[in-house]
Amino acid sequence: MRAFSALIDALVYTGSRNAKLKLIADYLRATPDPDRGWALAALTGALDFPAVKSATIRNLMTERVDPVLYALSRDYVGDTAETASLLWPEPDGPPEPEPSLDEAVQSLSAMTRVSVTSDLPRLLDRLDANGRFALIKLATGAMRIGISARLAKTAFAQAFDVAVEDVEEYWHGQEPPYSALFDWAANGAEAPSGEHVPLFRPFMLAHPLEDTEVDLADFAAEWKWDGIRVQLVHAGGETRLYSRSGDNISHTFPEVAGALDFPAVLDGELLVRGSHQGGEQGGAASFNALQQRLGRKTVSKKMLSDYPAFVRLYDALIIDGQDLREHRWDRRRAQLEMLMARLDPDAFDLSTLIEADDFDRLARIREQARDDAIEGVMLKRRDSPYVAGRRTGLWYKWKRDPLLVDCVLMYAQRGSGKRSSFYSDYTFGCWQGDPDEGAELLPVGKAYFGFTDEELKWLDRHVRNHTVNRFGPVRETDKSLVFEVAFDSVHESKRHKSGLAMRFPRINRIRSNKPVHEADRIETLRALVRD
Numbered sequence: 001m002r003a004f005s006a007l008i009d010a011l012v013y014t015g016s017r018n019a020k021l022k023l024i025a026d027y028l029r030a031t032p033d034p035d036r037g038w039a040l041a042a043l044t045g046a047l048d049f050p051a052v053k054s055a056t057i058r059n060l061m062t063e064r065v066d067p068v069l070y071a072l073s074r075d076y077v078g079d080t081a082e083t084a085s086l087l088w089p090e091p092d093g094p095p096e097p098e099p100s101l102d103e104a105v106q107s108l109s110a111m112t113r114v115s116v117t118s119d120l121p122r123l124l125d126r127l128d129a130n131g132r133f134a135l136i137k138l139a140t141g142a143m144r145i146g147i148s149a150r151l152a153k154t155a156f157a158q159a160f161d162v163a164v165e166d167v168e169e170y171w172h173g174q175e176p177p178y179s180a181l182f183d184w185a186a187n188g189a190e191a192p193s194g195e196h197v198p199l200f201r202p203f204m205l206a207h208p209l210e211d212t213e214v215d216l217a218d219f220a221a222e223w224k225w226d227g228i229r230v231q232l233v234h235a236g237g238e239t240r241l242y243s244r245s246g247d248n249i250s251h252t253f254p255e256v257a258g259a260l261d262f263p264a265v266l267d268g269e270l271l272v273r274g275s276h277q278g279g280e281q282g283g284a285a286s287f288n289a290l291q292q293r294l295g296r297k298t299v300s301k302k303m304l305s306d307y308p309a310f311v312r313l314y315d316a317l318i319i320d321g322q323d324l325r326e327h328r329w330d331r332r333r334a335q336l337e338m339l340m341a342r343l344d345p346d347a348f349d350l351s352t353l354i355e356a357d358d359f360d361r362l363a364r365i366r367e368q369a370r371d372d373a374i375e376g377v378m379l380k381r382r383d384s385p386y387v388a389g390r391r392t393g394l395w396y397k398w399k400r401d402p403l404l405v406d407c408v409l410m411y412a413q414r415g416s417g418k419r420s421s422f423y424s425d426y427t428f429g430c431w432q433g434d435p436d437e438g439a440e441l442l443p444v445g446k447a448y449f450g451f452t453d454e455e456l457k458w459l460d461r462h463v464r465n466h467t468v469n470r471f472g473p474v475r476e477t478d479k480s481l482v483f484e485v486a487f488d489s490v491h492e493s494k495r496h497k498s499g500l501a502m503r504f505p506r507i508n509r510i511r512s513n514k515p516v517h518e519a520d521r522i523e524t525l526r527a528l529v530r531d
Contacts, residue, residue, distance in 0.1 A: 001127065001446055002040050003381050004101045005134035007364055011145045020147065024155035029186075036103040039175020040156065042138050044149040048177055051111040052139040057084050060121060065175060075473055078420025081142070085132035091125040091384040098126055104175075108139050144416045145457065149245075153161070160185035165202065172200040172246055196236035200246045201265055201317055201325075202388035203229060206395035213397065214359070219379045220329065221354040221362055224373035224397055225312055226488070227271040228294070232311060234260045238503035241270075252296055253309045259347030264339075265317040265385075269351070271373060273308045283374035287503060292426065312351050313340075317386055325386040332386065366400060375488065376400045402486035403528055404508060405430065405520040408441055409481040412463040413474050417447060422456055423463040423475065424448055426507070428483050430498070431523045441479060442498035444525060445487065450507035482519050484509035490528050500525055 007027045013019050024043070027035050041047045057080055061070045065087050077083045099107070104123065111119050120139070126134050137143050155170065157164040162185050174181050175196040185191040229244040241250045241257045250257035253270065260266070271284040272293065285307075292307050293299065316336040317325050324332050334531070340350055354377065356362035366377050376399035384394040407428035415424035425448040433439035451459065462481060469476035486508035493501035 001099050001101050001131055001134070003027065003103055003140075004035065005127075005130040007039065008134040008137060008143075008145060009130050009506075011147060015146075017151070020071065020151065021155045024147075024152060025159035028156060028159040031157070032184060033179060034177035037179065037182060038101050038105045040152060040178060041176035043144070043147050043152040045141060046104070047138065048141060049108040049111065051113050051116040051138050052108060054080050054140055054142070055141065056116055056120065057260055060084075060117070061087060065236045068216070075414075076159055078146075078414045081133050081136035081140070082420075085129045086137055086358040088124055088129075088132055096122075096126045097133065098180075099123065104135060105140070116168065118460055120514060142416075156181075156185065166191070168202040169174045170194070170390055173406070174447040180331065183458050194235075198233040198235040198238050198240040200231060200233065200240075200242045203231065204315075204386050204388065204395060205390045206397040207390055207392060208400040209379065209396040212396060214379055215355065215364065216359060218383075219381055219396075220333070221356060222314070222351050222378050222380070224399065225269040225271060225284065225351065225373050226373050227284070227290055227312070230268060230270040230311060231257070231317075232260050232268070234262060234264055252293060252299060253305060254299065256311055256347055258307050259344045263321050264319050265295070266313055266336075267315040267317060267445065268311040268313040268348075270309060270311055273310060286364055286373060286489065287493060288489075288493075288501075291349055308346075310347050310349065311475065315352050315386060327385065328383045329380050329386075330382045349462065366398065374400070387450050402488060402508070404484055404486055405516070405525055406511060406514065407444060407485045408485050408516050408519045409462075409477055409483060410441060410479070411445060411474050411476055412459075417454075422460045424456055424460070426459070426483070428485060429523055430520050430522045431517075432498070441520060444490075444498050444522070445505040446498055447483075447485065447487060447504040447505045447507050450486070451510065455510060479516050482511040482514040486513055490525055492529055498522055500527075500529070 004027075007023060010023050011020055013025060017423045027039065031039065038047070058070075058074075061084050070087060073087060074083045074117055076082060077086075080348070090434060107119065124135065127135060137145070144205070148263070151169050152186055154164050156162075157167045167181075167185070169180075170181060170184065170192045175194055180189070180192045184191050188474065221529040230241045230249070233240050233242065239250070239257050240248050243249050243251055256270070270290070272289040274283040274285040274289075290309070291309055293309060296303070300351060314331075316332050316339060319335060324335060327335075332379075337350065340348070354362065354365060356365060362377065376397060379396040379398065381394050384391075387394070407430055409426055410429045411427040412423040415419055425446065427443050428448045429441040429443045430443050431439045461476055461479055466477045466480060467475045468478050484507075485505050487502040487505040489503045491501055491503070492499055495501070
């Protein structure tokens with residue numbers, strides 16, 4: 001456990017990506033199995049200990065230290081694990097030997113909602129402050145130390161000099177602590193086989209177009225649909241539907257997962273049919289409709305009927321056992337077009353290509369596209385193979401310009417991790433009525449990115465100097481600062497007082513010189529809602 005806690009401590013204070021990669025790679029090479037496998041699982045968010053929640057830590061702390069002291073300390077520090085690890089009282093008498101990471105994982109796995117109140121304290125008593133910090137991060141799954149799953153896999157690849165694409169290919173067939181994966185990478189054993197298992201393959205991703213010049217003679221254009229990117233895999237008589245992050249979401253969309261009955265790996269966009277909310281019959285509804293289905297553990301018959309899901313296909317990776325990923329895009333597209341006759345039209349359709357003779361014509365078509373289900377345009381090089389990750393020069397995404405409104409800052413809350421000392425999460429609102437006649441500000445969104453580090457420091461000072469009320473960790477500010485907020489779309493929502501919810505809001509500009517009464521009205525935002 002000591003080596004793992006030292007790794008976590010070092011990662012917290014390391015800002016450089018390359019330095020983080022080296023720290024993880026050195027740890028993986030030096031640490032024996034199974035500890036290094038559990039560490040890798042923790043860094044990639046692959047561990048779950050249902051008995052241990054943030055509330056569990058809070059309850060244990062308030063039993064051992066003054067509740068007011070803990071609450072004030074937690075608010076000041078901004079991180080539960082750090083607060084608890086420092087305030088945890090030292091045990092009476094000599095502590096038991098420090099557990100290994102494997103022992104800690106096994107103990108956490110065995111805990112129940114009843115036993116955790118006695119078992120977890122005994123484990124924490126065996127550790128120093130750094131060890132307690134690492135254990136709580138491990139147990140609650142709230143690492144927040146600037147490590148993505150992709151970065152951890154890249155570090156694994158660097159540690160053993162293997163391709164990160166191969167690591168991602170084999171990863172999803174393995175369970176922590178990844179013994180077969182380490183045996184392959186570190187000891188030269190045969191690569192784990194997933195031939196008869198419906199495993200996730202890494203997606204091919206696109207670069208933003210920005211100022212890149214492309215020749216439409218070499219590229220095909222198609223719509224970028226506004227759903228969620230998915231991969232449908234059938235192997236060994238089983239079909240699974242995966243999200244972009246590799247999560248199995250088959251149980252949430254059983255009608256889609258059950259619609260592929262032959263060996264294949266297909267790439268597409270998960271959408272919901274229109275018509276129930278005013279959309280075109282058989283077409284795609286807005287992302288707001290899809291959200292009604294996302295994250296549900298069980299799906300009722302009414303939900304299946306009201307929000308029927310389907311996949312708009314982009315690409316084919318494997319068909320009937322034949323791997324097409326090294327083939328040109330246009331050849332894969334031809335294979336996909338022929339495949340459509342074998343697929344259920346209620347569950348699948350094909351993303352159409354955009355006919356444009358030149359770039360100016362494509363730009364005009366893109367500008368006119370304000371369909372709820374269209375997010376922009378994709379440009380795919382006709383001779384591109386299907387390769388994992390982002391490769392320069394192959395695929396580009398040209399998202400439609402965002403919508404913009406001026407909003408007033410209302411509330412702020414501290415961030416997490418390296419932002420735990422800053423008020424970096426901002427809730428903003430628009431006016432209902434005329435501000436000169438006692439209008440009310442109603443919250444319309446929340447954002448925590450879109451600004452520079454220098455702007456964050458300025459905003460943090462503004463919040464501290466303009467606080468008029470406090471609600472636990474939330475500060476209410478006086479209504480004196482205007483944000484220009486960018487967002488992709490806005491939808492009606494019964495969960496918000498304003499009746500509206502933005503999609504992907506971000507701070508586009510801080511308009512410190514704009515009078516707050518000139519900020520936008522709710523009516524302006526509501527006019528942007530599309531059925």
